Amino acid sequence: MDRATRPRRTRLWAGAVTAALALSLTAAVEASAADVNNAKNAGFESGLANWTCSANSGTTVSSPVHGGSAALRATPAGQDNARCSQTVAVRPNATYTLSAWVQGGYTYLGATGTGTTDVSTWTPDSSSFKQLSTTFTTGASTTSVTVYLHGWYGQAAYLADDVSVFGPDGGGGTDPGPTVPGAPTGLAVSGTTSSSVSLAWNAVSGATGYSVYRDGTRVTAVTGTSATVTGLTASTAYSFQVTATNAAGESPKSAAVTGTTAPTGGGGGGTLPRHAVTGYWQNFNNGATVQKISDVPGQYDIIAVAFADATGTPGAVTFNLDSAGLGGYTVDQFKADIRAKQAAGKKVIVSVGGERGTVSVNDSASAANFANSVYSLMQTYGFDGVDIDLENGLNATYMTQALRSLSAKAGPSLIITMAPQTIDMQSTSNAYFRTALNIKDILTVVNMQYYNSGSMLGCDGKVYSQGSVDFLTALACIQLEGGLTPSQVGLGLPASTRGAGSGYVSPTVVNNALDCLARGTGCGTFKPSRTYPDLRGAMTWSTNWDATAGNAWSNAVGPHVHALP
Template sequence: MVGATALILTGLATDAASAPAPLSEPLADANADVNVVKNAGFESGLAGWTCAGDSGATVSSPVHGGASALRATPAGQQHAECTQTVAVQPNSTYEMSGWVQGGYTYLGARGTGTTDVSTWTPDSGDWKRLNTSFTTGPSTTSVTVYLHGWYGQAAYFADDVSVYGPDGGGGGDPDPEVPGVPSGLAVGAATTSSIDLSWAPVTGATGYHVYQDGSKVLTASGASATVTGLAADTSYSFQVSAVNAAGESAKSAAVTGKTRPSGGGGGGGDVPKHAVTGYWQNFDNGATVQKIRDVQDAYDIIAVSFADATATPGEITFNLDPAVGYGSAAEFKADIQAKRDAGKSVIISVGGEKGNVTINSDASAAAFANSTYGLMREYGFDGVDIDLEHGINSTYLTKALRQLSGLAGSDLVLTMAPQTIDMQSTSTEYFKTALNVKDILTVVNMQYYNSGSMLGCDGNVYSQGSVDFLTALACIQLEGGLDASQIGLGTPASTRGAGSGYVDPSVVTAALDCLAKGTRCGSFKPSRTYPDIRGAMTWSTNWDATAGNAWSRVVGPHVHGLP
């Protein structure tokens, strides 16, 4: 403990009045002098530094410069010493300094070959500069630079350490250049009080400043951030700049984001009481190719079809198909935001005829929730549609959706599109899942197509394509425990939209009137009416466009006109 004792005695002999004044840049030849400390601002974590007993870590706040600083915490008999050995030249003078904050903090150098030096400060609530100098001996080629706190004292913070002098052969910590202006700033998911932002990473940036209506509101270490504390149903302008130890870039181009209104409908979001859902095709299969901006205004929920499974069970990703004509992901995201600004909900659909995601364990449930929420944040999706057609596990899918709801909050839009066979009984895995998540479920749009004849809630068999087929099968869900606001009728938009099961749009409106009002029924008439019936769904907005929007022009106004 000899070194520690010497330090504390030196500290006691130095008061504020006699402390050396902060130094400016070294007076030696600028061409010869370099900062021989590597990772001087801790922007690369603890690279180059060794902290005793794992006492050190990097933090994003507080920082003196850049986006990171050292935080070291004394514990027991160790005083959280962090060291770095630097290369120096013999018989040379070096100016040493560092910015510190927090508990007792010491800065020093040993192994100089002459007189080892140190300086210190007691507790400091603000950043304070420590500085000293040393001269190397005739055969000294390396020196150990150290920082440490003191036993029983609070953690200390350190940043921007420098040892300026002749290059000892190890090179210097290069002075960074001011980073470029961030590009690709986009608005992601929004709640009633927060908005997610993302942008393209900037080379050389160690952090980013986010501006809201011209005022800096937060600093981020990566290329995304969530602005919180916002008012509901309010538009805000955002910009972002890139920073490092050299300074701050100019601000990016501004984007506008709007928070959700208070008290959205259904299971979350802005879904209206009576809503129309349409699937948008992220591929070209002969139907009219659309961009999201082209989706007909009648659709309240737009399900982007489809997410892709990864090699990790439960995990999903999204790959924008070049066939749909987008020049960039940013353009796609901007279209999503424009629809959301118009009061629509845009969600990511999982599954489809050929797609499948395996969710059959706690790990895969977590992977699904985390990856889905990641896509919501990245693209601005309002939620997810479950269109799995190859078997599900209700236990683990329920866990996955619950975890997603915990991440996304009450604004999550959650829809399902089971096949008719999947909803024949409350004992099926799909029906059990729907009931398990009833409190966060927006709508189940059962696919009334590609199924043939099925049983209705009265035990009779009804043929696909009739009013009775739509109403008697919806009745099973209504009597099985789902709320009327969670029931939608899913039909193809044209004869080309599905293999079978197409009905004229007038059949859809008749079934809706039968369920909501008790009128226009066929041979089957429910025992009561369901005026809160959510609405209808179609596959797809693209096939609807191919057929001259015949489906949405009839079904859309009818749904929106329900009581």
């Protein structure tokens, strides 16, 4: 969220992402024992032999590597996306599995010149090696394809290793094909609700996917190292195992873990209404209408006080009311206004972060400091909980630890909300998304910011531009289908054109998106595969900018949210 009137830097991702397409394999050559890896120098053990990298962007490094003694490191610069490619000999009318292990900045893997449908896949930045994989079928006269990796403009360098184009021998392959992977290790329960159990495990070298078993029965397959098993019964124990798979077969099952679902009604929120509106209240004057908490309209169910500030102690935060900037608003008045809102059934929480927030929770000590300091603010001012609006990154492991510690102190009535940027919720592997899933049993709502983001990927694999119903619904779908319950998903929008650098939409568009998701009406070109009547609602930055515009946003969106099914 912005403290100042100047627009935030807009992140542009237009046209950046292409989803791997499903392919018909009816005419494909079946895999056989003669299948090979048709890529040459696939592990970069011979430097960049057989590879061409744009603008001299590529080199080889000895560490970190996924296998062998070398890996590719390619660095985007300026208008160059660090594209490294190789022409691979293939057979016509044949099916191939293209894969690579990648680490670092945004990384794309794909194939062109297939003679049928060219394919690609991608991943956001990753702190450890993870596998990208897709398949393609060659055309009737195709004897070679170009496989490539590239990064993205202005992003960090990426690493790549152990590239494979596995399938019938095209006459040029020299590297060995895959072997059956080993059993996954580190399987653990990362979160539970009354109807689901979330799991995570360690990556397995050579695996292209994983199968999840519940009580001995295969229930789902994923390509990443986490999964959420849904449709479970409350307060029930289940046994889970995972296997690793690739073109050579399936591994033995992992050691079993037991996950017990929460009692009915899991998730944070206390006595919040079924559908709720969140508004950020500015503890500073940046040109928007200056307000007291008592001035915030009754349409707002959750008021997020922006912002708590970092201290000299790692992870710890404090809150300082800007009495001078708010026209002499005193701490005693502030506390009394919070109590009055709570008496009216509203929740008032303290928000941590914002565009310029520098709170870092990166180890156990800072996690404890965060929990202790937020709980102290709750006791001092009467806050009902905390909002996580860290726009400069967070550590999923230790933020999870911090919020669970806070929950243990504050009890089941604790409100926990989040306001990630769109890029933070594009994939369940992103730290924000992982944190949300990790605390799903105590999380109230994620109000993603659908603004200041440019174009982004929707759950259908298409790219949508901000400022439309489709942008809101197709991006919300990622969270709704990625493991969060509908009651934990809200749509975050600016209250006016002055509230953000870009992405403002009229309240009518917000209401149409809410109807599309909750009722199946009012949709644009994107239509969700099902409806989500439990959708929590909407959020805006800010109640102050709303007041500046005559409360047009809350007057239109508030009643609409509260009238959802």
